[in-house]
Each structure stands twice: as C-alpha cells, then as structure tokens.
Amino acid sequence: MFSSCFQVIEEITVNSDGSGTLMLTANLSQSRSKLASVMLLDSVNGHKVPSRQEIQEKMEEASNTLRAVKGISKVSHSVDFDKYILNIRFSFENVSNLNDITALIFNKLDVKTTDNSSYSYHPQSKTFTRHYAPNPQAKSEYQKLKQVDKAIFEGATYTNIYRFEHSVIKQSNSKAKVAASRRAVMLQCGVLDLIEGKINISNNIQLAQ
Amino acid sequence: MNRFFQTLATLFILSSASAQDLAHKIPHDAFAVVNIQTDHFFELMTVDDFDRSAIGKTIIEKSGGADLQGINSIADFGIALDRSGYFYATLSDSITYFSFLLPIADIEKFETHFAAGETIHDHGVFRSFTKATSDDSTVFAWNGTMLSITTPSLVDHYFQLDEVAERYGIRNYSYAEYYEQLTDEEEVSSWDDAGWVETDNGYDSVYVDIPPPAFPDSVDWADEADSIDTDTTDWGEIAAAADSAAFAEADSIVFGYDDYLSDSATSDGNLYDEYYAADQEIKRHLTSEWAEAFVWSQFEDTPDASVLTNSSYLSSLSKDALATAWIPSFEGIYTTLLPELREFGGSGNLFSYYGSLQVGLFADKEGFKLKSQMELEKGMAKSFKRIYGRRLNRKFLKYINSDDAIGLFALSMDTRAYLEELPALMKDTYGGLYERYEADIALGADLVSLLLDEAAIAKAAKGDALFVLNGIAEQEVPYTSYEYDDDYNYIEVEKTKMETIPDFLLMFSSDDVSLYNRIMSYVTDKGYLAEQHGVYSLSQGELPFDLAFARKDGVVFIGTSEDQLKAIVNGSYRGKVDNTTRRLLTKNKFAGILHAKKLSKEIPTEQLASLDRYIAFQKVFGSMGDFYFRSSGVKGNRISGEFVAQTPGGFDNAIQYLFSLVDYAVEQR
Numbered sequence: 001m002f003s004s005c006f007q008v009i010e011e012i013t014v015n016s017d018g019s020g021t022l023m024l025t026a027n028l029s030q031s032r033s034k035l036a037s038v039m040l041l042d043s044v045n046g047h048k049v050p051s052r053q054e055i056q057e058k059m060e061e062a063s064n065t066l067r068a069v070k071g072i073s074k075v076s077h078s079v080d081f082d083k084y085i086l087n088i089r090f091s092f093e094n095v096s097n098l099n100d101i102t103a104l105i106f107n108k109l110d111v112k113t114t115d116n117s118s119y120s121y122h123p124q125s126k127t128f129t130r131h132y133a134p135n136p137q138a139k140s141e142y143q144k145l146k147q148v149d150k151a152i153f154e155g156a157t158y159t160n161i162y163r164f165e166h167s168v169i170k171q172s173n174s175k176a177k178v179a180a181s182r183r184a185v186m187l188q189c190g191v192l193d194l195i196e197g198k199i200n201i202s203n204n205i206q207l208a209q
Numbered sequence: 210m211n212r213f214f215q216t217l218a219t220l221f222i223l224s225s226a227s228a229q230d231l232a233h234k235i236p237h238d239a240f241a242v243v244n245i246q247t248d249h250f251f252e253l254m255t256v257d258d259f260d261r262s263a264i265g266k267t268i269i270e271k272s273g274g275a276d277l278q279g280i281n282s283i284a285d286f287g288i289a290l291d292r293s294g295y296f297y298a299t300l301s302d303s304i305t306y307f308s309f310l311l312p313i314a315d316i317e318k319f320e321t322h323f324a325a326g327e328t329i330h331d332h333g334v335f336r337s338f339t340k341a342t343s344d345d346s347t348v349f350a351w352n353g354t355m356l357s358i359t360t361p362s363l364v365d366h367y368f369q370l371d372e373v374a375e376r377y378g379i380r381n382y383s384y385a386e387y388y389e390q391l392t393d394e395e396e397v398s399s400w401d402d403a404g405w406v407e408t409d410n411g412y413d414s415v416y417v418d419i420p421p422p423a424f425p426d427s428v429d430w431a432d433e434a435d436s437i438d439t440d441t442t443d444w445g446e447i448a449a450a451a452d453s454a455a456f457a458e459a460d461s462i463v464f465g466y467d468d469y470l471s472d473s474a475t476s477d478g479n480l481y482d483e484y485y486a487a488d489q490e491i492k493r494h495l496t497s498e499w500a501e502a503f504v505w506s507q508f509e510d511t512p513d514a515s516v517l518t519n520s521s522y523l524s525s526l527s528k529d530a531l532a533t534a535w536i537p538s539f540e541g542i543y544t545t546l547l548p549e550l551r552e553f554g555g556s557g558n559l560f561s562y563y564g565s566l567q568v569g570l571f572a573d574k575e576g577f578k579l580k581s582q583m584e585l586e587k588g589m590a591k592s593f594k595r596i597y598g599r600r601l602n603r604k605f606l607k608y609i610n611s612d613d614a615i616g617l618f619a620l621s622m623d624t625r626a627y628l629e630e631l632p633a634l635m636k637d638t639y640g641g642l643y644e645r646y647e648a649d650i651a652l653g654a655d656l657v658s659l660l661l662d663e664a665a666i667a668k669a670a671k672g673d674a675l676f677v678l679n680g681i682a683e684q685e686v687p688y689t690s691y692e693y694d695d696d697y698n699y700i701e702v703e704k705t706k707m708e709t710i711p712d713f714l715l716m717f718s719s720d721d722v723s724l725y726n727r728i729m730s731y732v733t734d735k736g737y738l739a740e741q742h743g744v745y746s747l748s749q750g751e752l753p754f755d756l757a758f759a760r761k762d763g764v765v766f767i768g769t770s771e772d773q774l775k776a777i778v779n780g781s782y783r784g785k786v787d788n789t790t791r792r793l794l795t796k797n798k799f800a801g802i803l804h805a806k807k808l809s810k811e812i813p814t815e816q817l818a819s820l821d822r823y824i825a826f827q828k829v830f831g832s833m834g835d836f837y838f839r840s841s842g843v844k845g846n847r848i849s850g851e852f853v854a855q856t857p858g859g860f861d862n863a864i865q866y867l868f869s870l871v872d873y874a875v876e877q878r
Contacts, residue, residue, distance in 0.1 A: 009691070009699070029688040029690070030688040032688060033686055033708055033710075083688075083689045161697050163697075179695060179696045180695035181695070181696045183696065184696055184697040186697045
C-alpha cells in the first residue's frame with residue numbers, strides 16, 4: 001500500500017479577555033478512495049475498521065467529554081463521510097481551559113505526560129504562549145508501528161492558526177508566519193516531524209496593548 | 210500401468226545410485242522424508258559460480274568470521290556436493306527423531322571446521338559430539354561417508370500417562386497437588402511401586418529401567434503398493450505401528466533424586482519446582498540414552514527395509530528435482546503434532562481422507578516449479594471428482610485479450626455436486642472429530658441439504674468462473690483541501706489527484722435468466738443501478754472504481770469498464786487468446802497466470818517516487834517471467850497442483866536467475 005495523506009488543522013481564536021474558540025479539523029479527503037475501500041472491510045493491517053456508526057459514537061463521546069469540562073461550552077462536531085472530514089469545535093472561558101483538555105486527551109490515550117503542551121494567555125501583558133515539548137513516547141510508539149502503518153503518516157500535515165483581536169507585535173517561532181493583517185499566526189509542518197520531535201511548535205506571541 | 214513403469218524407472222535410477230545413497234539408512238516407515246538433491250543443484254550452477262555469488266561470498270565470509278580457516282569455497286566444508294542429502298523424521302509413541310543425513314566428501318576438512326572445539330566421543334565406527342540448544346540437544350555424528358545431525362524430542366503426552374510416568378519415576382506433580390494433599394501427606398505410598406526407595410527423609414533415589422524404544426519397524430510395507438491405489442485405511446497403521454510399547458533389552462540406570470532436587474523449597478513448602486526439575490532431568494536422561502541408541506543404529510545397522518522399498522516414497526522422487534518431500538500419512542501429521550485433537554472424543558475422519566503428500570521443487574529452463582500431489586481416500590476422490598466435474602465455459606475465452614491481460618484466474622467447479630456432496634462430507638469429517646456433537650452435526654448437515662435447492666442454486670451459479678485483471682488504470686479523483694488567504698482564513702477547495710484502480714472483468718456461468726432480471730430490476734428500482742443498453746452500472750456506490758453488470762449467452766459479467774461490457778452485450782467485442790493461456794485455463798480445474806512484466810509497466814511511475822526505486826523495480830519485475838499455477842483436479846485417487854515462476858530470457862535456468870536477483874539486491878544495499 002502506498003502512502004496516504006491527511007491534514008490536521010487546529011485553529012484557536014483568542015479574545016482579549018482570554019476567552020475564545022477552538023476548532024479542530026481532520027481532513028482525510030485525499031485518502032478517500034482508500035478509506036471508502038477500507039470501510040468495506042472488517043479489518044486492515046490487523047486493525048479493526050470502525051463502522052460509520054462507531055465513528056459517530058466516538059465523536060459524540062468526545063463532545064460529551066468536552067461538555068463536562070469546566071469553562072467549555074458550545075461544543076459541536078461534524079463528520080462528513082463523503083469527503084472524510086471530521087470537525088470538532090467549542091468555546092472556552094479561558095485559554096487555560098485548553099490545558100485541562102490536553103490533559104484529558106492524554107489521559108484517555110493513556111499517555112504519561114506532564115506539561116508537554118500547554119497554553120497560556122495574560123490579559124494584562126497581552127502575551128499568548130504555546131509551550132510544546134516533543135513527547136518521546138509518541139516517537140517510540142511510532143517506531144513500533146509496522147512499516148505499512150507508518151506509511152499513513154507520510155505526507156500528513158499539521159497546521160495551527162492562532163487568531164487575536166489585537167495585532168501581533170512579535171512571535172518567537174521561526175517556522176511560523178504572521179498574517180498580513182497581523183491578527184493571525186500560522187505554522188505548518190509535517191505530522192511526522194512533530195512525532196519525531198524534529199520541529200518545535202512552541203511560540204511566544206506578544207500582542208499590541 | 211503408467212505408474213508401474215514410473216516406479217520401475219525410479220527404482221532403476223535409484224538402484225544404480227543406492228550404493229552410496231544415504232536413503233538406504235532411512236527406515237521404510239519414516240514419518241517424513243525430504244530429499245535434498247545437492248548434486249542436481251550444482252549441475253544447474255557450478256560450485257565456482259556459487260562461490261562467486263553474493264550468497265556464496267557471504268557464506269565464505271561468515272566462515273572466516275567464525276574462525277573457520279581455509280574456507281575458500283562451499284566445497285571446503287567437506288560435505289559432498291555431488292550426492293543427495295536427506296532430512297527425515299521417525300516417531301514412536303514416546304519420542305520423535307528429526308535427522309539430517311549428509312554425505313561427507315572429506316572427513317578431515319569436516320572435522321577441522323565443524324568439530325573443532327567440541328568434546329568428541331569416539332565410538333569406533335563413528336564419532337560424535339552433542340550440542341545443547343535451548344530446549345533440546347542435537348547429536349552430530351559422522352564416519353567417513355555420512356554426517357548425521359539428529360534432534361530427539363520426547364512426546365509430552367505420552368509421559369503424562371500414569372503407567373508410563375510410574376515406569377520412569379516421573380511425578381508429573383501439579384502445583385495445586387501440594388495444597389490438595391496437605392491434609393494427607395502420606396498418600397504417596399503408591400509411588401513405592403515405581404521403584405522409589407523410601408528413606409528417612411522421604412524420597413531419596415529412584416531406580417528405573419530405561420530401555421530405548423523399539424524403532425518403528427513392524428508394518429508390512431509389501432501391502433503399501435496396493436494400498437496406494439485402493440484403500441487409505443492402511444495409512445492409519447503407520448502411526449499405530451510406531452508404538453514403542455514393546456521395549457527391547459532393558460538397561461538399568463540409576464538416577465539419584467537428590468541430584469535433581471535443589472536445596473531450597475518455596476516458602477510455603479511447595480516442592481513443585483523441585484519435582485518439575487527432577488522430572489525434566491529424568492526426561493533429559495531418557496532422551497539422551499534413546500538418541501544415542503538411535504544414532505548408533507544409523508551407523509551400525511541398516512534398516513530391514515529402507516525407504517527405498519516404499520513405492521509411495523519412490524513415486525515422490527524425480528531426478529530433476531532440487532528437493533522432494535514425502536509424508537506418508539497426512540493424518541499422521543495431525544495425530545502426532547496435534548494430539549489435542551483426540552481430546553474432542555473421536556479421531557474423526559477429517560484427515561484419514563488424505564493419504565501421502567508429495568512435494569517437489571524443480572528449477573529448470575522454464576522456471577521454478579513447485580509440484581505437489583496428495584493421495585485421497587476412494588470416497589473422497591469420488592466426491593472431489595464430482596465437485597470438479599465441470600469444465601470452464603469456453604464462451605469466457607471470447608472476452609479475454611491475452612495480449613493485454615495482466616492476470617487471469619479460473620475456477621471450474623460444479624455447484625450442484627458441491628452442495629450435494631457437502632452434507633455427507635460434513636457428517637463424516639466433523640461428526641467423528643467432535644464425537645459428542647455427532648448427532649447434531651449429522652442433523653445440521655441433513656437440514657442444510659433439505660433447505661437448499663441444489664439444482665436451483667446451481668442454475669444461478671454453475672460453479673465456473675474466470676477473473677481477468679485487464680490492467681491497473683489511473684483515474685483522476687477529487688479531494689478536498691484548503692487554501693489560505695492573507696489573513697489565514699481558509700476555504701475548502703476541490704483538488705484532484707491520480708489514483709491507481711484495478712481494471713477487471715469477472716465472468717461466471719448462470720442459466721437463471723429470470724433471477725438475474727429480477728435482481729437487476731429490483732436494485733435498479735431502488736436507485737442503486739442505472740441501466741443502459743443491457744448494461745447496469747452502479748450509480749451511487751462508494752467503491753473507488755466503477756462497477757457494471759451485464760448478462761449474455763448464459764454468462765454474467767461484472768467489470769470495471771462499462772464500455773467493455775457494452776461491447777460484449779452488443780457483440781462488437783473482439784477478444785483474443787493465445788494457445789498457452791487457452792490450454793492453461795481449459796485443461797485445469799484451478800488455474801491462474803500473472804504476467805509480472807506487464808504488471809510492472811502498469812504501475813504508474815509516480816508511485817515509484819525516486820529514480821532508485823524505479824530502477825530497482827524495473828530491474829526486478831521488469832525482467833521477471835510469468836507466474837502461473839494450475840491444478841487439473843483429481844486423477845485416479847490423487848489431487849495435484851503446480852506453481853511455476855518462469856525464468857525470463859537470458860538465464861539458463863531458474864537457479865541462475867534467482868542468484869542474479871540476490872546479487873542485484875545485495876549490490877543495491
């Protein structure tokens with residue numbers, strides 16, 4: 001089987017008081033014919049293939065988990081089985097709520113981690129910080145995968161976009177770009193680089209007062 | 210008569226070579242024999258060519274690395290390369306021996322390289338040393354002409370039998386036993402009879418008589434020649450004959466139990482570990498004694514009747530083979546290697562339907578060939594003949610273009626015969642195997658027969674089919690991606706990419722027009738299919754390729770090309786089939802061919818991202834010959850099959866081609 005592609009986009013909009021919205025999109029459209037074929041099977045490469053209903057149920061379960069997190073509201077999700085695009089979005093009261101979600105996700109995935117990805121925002125100083133430390137467990141788990149499963153990550157991309165009400169004065173990540181309007185910062189990289197720790201997506205963003 | 214001459218010819222060939230052929234050392238009732246015709250291998254590839262190949266160089270290099278001095282050629286190991294080597298297994302109810310017999314050309318070279326550093330025992334007529342592996346130990350023994358490498362393996366379940374365990378002083382102590390017996394510690398007195406000597410401290414030593422088991426040698430193989438073509442029940446006797454209940458002379462060995470007991474017991478006083486270790490030690494001694502006797506017999510004795518007197522074995526031989534394997538009783542494999550099957554309560558007939566299995570690996574000008582044949586019990590052969598009684602519908606051939614087709618796979622079965630034979634086969638096979646469910650299985654089988662209208666099903670699908678892989682087409686498929694504006698707002702955009710999809714046509718015979726029409730009308734009414742000029746195409750499927758259906762002259766077509774199906778229906782399709790393909794498909798019950806070279810051309814170059822990969826791929830597959838397999842079904846009471854990997858042009862034989870591929874692969878590293 002040759003490599004397939006997918007895109008993950010994380011878009012966070014931060015209001016000046018620290019509240020905001022997050023939208024996470026997984027676009028597997030580029031592999032749709034393979035996925036359509038795979039969905040007809042019970043298992044592939046030794047992995048069970050979930051049914052549409054099971055995928056819907058998982059998404060519903062994820063939404064319900066998010067709803068229970070303090071400070072999280074307006075949770076919604078969509079699954080497009082024609083284009084194979086999954087999407088989940090919600091509002092948060094404070095940027096720090098995102099850290100609770102990260103912990104929750106890692107906990108669910110049974111990944112032992114402390115502080116390897118955290119978000120913070122200080123309304124007074126108007127600084128937004130994304131701290132990220134590559135997780136060695138991700139790399140070792142990836143190394144354990146069969147070659148055929150590793151191929152899934154080849155060509156996959158990760159994009160994060162941070163949007164603000166105020167202009168960005170400076171940001172610290174050389175891989176990231178600031179939008180023409182200076183109200184957004186975007187970073188794109190390969191998922192594989194992220195897994196292997198070849199790229200760091202940490203960023204300190206200073207906004208105008 | 211043909212078989213008679215074949216046997217006679219093989220006998221003649223063998224009798225001229227048997228003076229030095231090690232096969233005469235193999236008993237006629239060996240459980241399995243593999244004949245490795247080293248001599249033929251080196252006829253196809255000279256020793257010099259082998260030494261120059263990547264594989265040969267690696268062997269020579271590794272030998273140097275392993276401190277084997279003076280190895281400049283495969284011939285320097287002292288093993289004769291101009292005579293056959295053998296692997297065989299013999300079994301009794303208590304022990305199985307796996308043995309390699311290799312001819313020695315130069316004993317000095319052999320001893321220099323293989324026996325260096327080992328503790329060698331000189332037994333007069335032969336010398337030996339034993340090498341321990343993780344579970345077993347292997348005995349290396351040799352004289353001036355033969356090397357024997359023998360690994361013995363005890364049959365576990367035999368030593369679980371109470372009377373056997375008692376005879377050898379084996380406790381088979383279970384971990385739980387200690388707790389069960391805490392209340393009555395003296396209840397072990399019955400072990401006295403086993404030769405235990407009770408001392409003040411409990412069991413101190415044990416005296417056991419441990420004679421080696423008699424070698425299986427009691428089947429009258431004169432009957433074998435008849436049994437091959439007549440009755441498979443004789444095969445069962447092979448396993449029965451390999452029974453060592455009758456022991457030869459008794460040697461007395463004294464095992465001190467204290468020797469095996471470790472100093473410490475577990476904290477709760479459970480002696481399980483100690484007893485287990487002691488049991489293992491007794492078994493190790495038994496294995497060692499018996500193996501020694503076995504190896505001794507290989508050098509000292511010649512079997513009363515060697516395997517060369519076994520016509521079934523002889524019929525498995527071919528002077529052109531690189532290797533042949535012969536297993537006299539297929540059932541024997543299961544009853545020996547999977548004794549748990551017996552625990553279901555009955556032996557069943559599952560495996561007694563099958564007789565000897567013969568496999569031969571050939572490498573000639575045409576290519577590598579793996580030929581196999583298996584004897585079937587009369588009734589089974591008759592059922593199979595009925596099941597494979599149909600011939601491939603010749604109309605299929607009109608719709609093949611063998612110049613373009615990458616692969617073809619044909620099957621000719623008779624659905625009606627299959628459905629009619631199935632219940633009886635189920636009853637006989639599984640009914641006996643799962644004895645306690647015999648009545649249920651018989652009832653189930655009868656119900657299946659009652660419920661199925663075999664004739665109606667056979668009318669809908671007669672049982673013959675042909676799958677044609679016409680190519681691997683590239684198809685432009687859309688997908689959703691994103692574009693970002695200056696402000697990183699992203700919008701969904703549709704992009705396209707090329708994907709490879711199979712282009713195939715499946716045909717099967719069907720006489721049931723009305724059923725086909727009813728299904729098609731129903732599915733069309735439901736909106737899944739759209740009909741045009743007699744061709745139904747899948748209108749909203751989620752398959753990555755198009756799929757169309759049609760029917761003409763008693764043949765149902767399912768294919769990816771709507772145009773091809775339309776041409777078939779309106780009679781404008783012009784197929785073309787070469788004689789080789791025609792013969793392969795029509796003369797066999799199962800057959801298939803894959804043209805590797807054509808396939809390599811079909812794989813889109815963009816899928817082979819780098820130039821290196823492209824070159825390597827073309828080198829390996831671009832010059833590769835065709836692959837085909839075929840089975841002509843049941844002939845007499847044998848079912849046979851053949852797999853062939855053809856040698857491409859430019860090579861004298863398949864061995865040379867294989868070695869050149871390995872050489873190439875090594876160069877690329």
